[in-house]
Amino acid sequence: MLSTQSLSQKITLHYALAVFILALLSTSVYLAFSYLIAKNQASAAVINISGQQRMLSQRAALFASQLVLAKVPSEQERIRQSLANTIETMALNHQTLTQGNDALNIAAEHSDAIKRLYFGDSYLDARVKKYLNHLQSLLELNRPQLSSRNHHYLYIERQFTPLLIDLDRVVFQYQLEGEANVALIGQAEQALWLITLFILMLEVKFIFRPMKREVQEALIERDAYETRLQEDVEKKTRALKKANQKLNKLSNTDALTGLRNRRSLEHKLKQFYRGYLSHHQSYTLAIIDLDHFKQLNDRYGHKCGDQVLQHISDTFMNGLTSEDIIARYGGEEFVVLMPNCGIHSAQHKIEQLLAQIKQQPLQCEKQSIYISFSAGLAEAKHTRSEDEYDIFKQADQALYRAKKQGREQVKLQEFEALTLNESLQ
Known part of the structure; x- marks a missing residue:
């Protein structure tokens, strides 16, 4: 018969194995979701920055136009400061979008579609940098040099609309990839749920069901053992009672005649x-x-x-x-x-x-x-x-x-x- 200690050890082993599998599954799910959520957060940050980049390109063009047309020196200085801040932010955003940012968990790697937009036939990366260079050059001109016929200003005016269109395409592409990440999270959630259900079913079949069977068999063996033990005790009790009766009879009976002694x-x-x-x-x-x-x-x-x-x-x-x-x-x-x-x-x-x-x-x-x-x-x-x-x-x-x-x-x-x-x- 399976001893209580052996049964306890088996149950403990099965339970520990089940807990280990659940812990491993929980850890895997946690890591997978952490990765997907981080990726989704990075995607959201990229969408936000790319949208901001589009807006900054518009503001930069507006400030450039205002700087050329401004007559009052104080107003001109205010516009210069705003344009300088816009150029700086736009440059940082462009660096983040093209080279990544560890602080924002934005990777330097890009999808093929984004690579084609920035580094493909549209040369958006070079155009943004050139656009920023012309803005910076315009910002550095003194008052007499500022005019609507200045080649920096003319370049900005000509490139603003095409650049805005390509930046819109970048924003749209980032949005598509963000939606794809959200869909991927949903699929991963469903897949992990199915995997979890499958593993739980495996645990039931290969761990808990055998454990239940062993416990039932152990209980049946214990009951059978107790029954045999009880029968043995009853048998020995009857034998002892019979022996006591025989002994009592012998102690009270004359051996030769069978009469009382x-x-x-x-x-x-x-x-x-x-x-x-x-x-x-x-x-x-x-x-x-x-x-x-x-x-x-x-x-x-x-x-x-x-x-x-x-x-x-x-x-x-x-x-x-x-x-x-x-x-x-x-x-x-x-x-x-x-x-x-x-x-x-x-x-x-x-x-x-x-x-x-x-x-x-x-x-x-x-x-x-x-x-x-x-x-x-x-x-x-x-x-x-x-x-x-x-x-x-x-x-x-x-x-x-x-x-x-x-x-x-x-x-x-x-x-x-x-x-x-x-x-x-």
């Missing part, structure tokens, strides 16, 4: 005693001891002795009710707890078992083994009990009397016997 019997005896104290639920306890079992073991062997114990256990299990608690207390000694059973009914049960066992000898090693037992009974309500073992002591005393008086019989506790005698009297 001493530990289990004492636990039940405590329960019965608490029930008697709290709800007066009486019960009878019988202690049963096989007669002459040691001699039987010595004579027939331990294998037959074990078969005798198993035979006795089976007889008890079949002859008593499901409510009765039967236990092998140790060796050849058995104990029976009979809830809600008076001592006389219990005596009848045990005597029936004794008669049945005496009538059915056990066959072992091709020999018939006759078995009998002695038993002592005590009932809780006839016992002055200080703890759960008092009834056991009373039954054990009754068993002792049964053995002392010849075995193969069932005896009741002395307190019960006295009570019966008093009742009979």
Whole structure:
């Protein structure tokens, strides 16, 4: 199964790749638009300067005419200053348009159409420079030299209109190129939008979709792993529960006979005693001891002795009710707890078992083994009990009397016997 750390690393890698591509795309778009916008700004500046150049050529011609016709010296000086400023600005503009200007981000390179206008057959570059030279020469003439027949003035008058027409053509060409730049920006914007959409689709297909699939597969694997883990835990829990039940049964069961052992019997005896104290639920306890079992073991062997114990256990299990608690207390000694059973009914049960066992000898090693037992009974309500073992002591005393008086019989506790005698009297 893909570990959480590996999945996290993969997602991080995919995400970093997607972010890198988006950053690269954003940077490319930014640079492309910056270039196009700068180019458009330069184009706008060129259009503005070329339009200004056209206007300046008109103003220069006007100031030249006014300078020739001016009569008042002060007025003439004012016109000279205006013409000088116009010539200077026009010269700077012409230099910018033909050679570029770094401050205004106007490149020195020109389109073929602009080159043809400035440096082609129309010789606009040379004509503008010559026009400016004649203006400067006219500006430098003194008052007596200024006249309408001056060759500088005549050149300006003759070249003004053709120059204005060619400057109009330059302005128009710059406008066309500016519009082309605007259209190019629109096309670039559309192209970049399509490229961005295409790259995003590629990212979805090759980055985010595989990443989503890996996450889904990882989640499915995790769920499957958790399911397997849960099933394994449940399986082991059931096995542990079964083992605990088996262990509990082994710890509470006699291995040879399958009956309860001493530990289990004492636990039940405590329960019965608490029930008697709290709800007066009486019960009878019988202690049963096989007669002459040691001699039987010595004579027939331990294998037959074990078969005798198993035979006795089976007889008890079949002859008593499901409510009765039967236990092998140790060796050849058995104990029976009979809830809600008076001592006389219990005596009848045990005597029936004794008669049945005496009538059915056990066959072992091709020999018939006759078995009998002695038993002592005590009932809780006839016992002055200080703890759960008092009834056991009373039954054990009754068993002792049964053995002392010849075995193969069932005896009741002395307190019960006295009570019966008093009742009979």
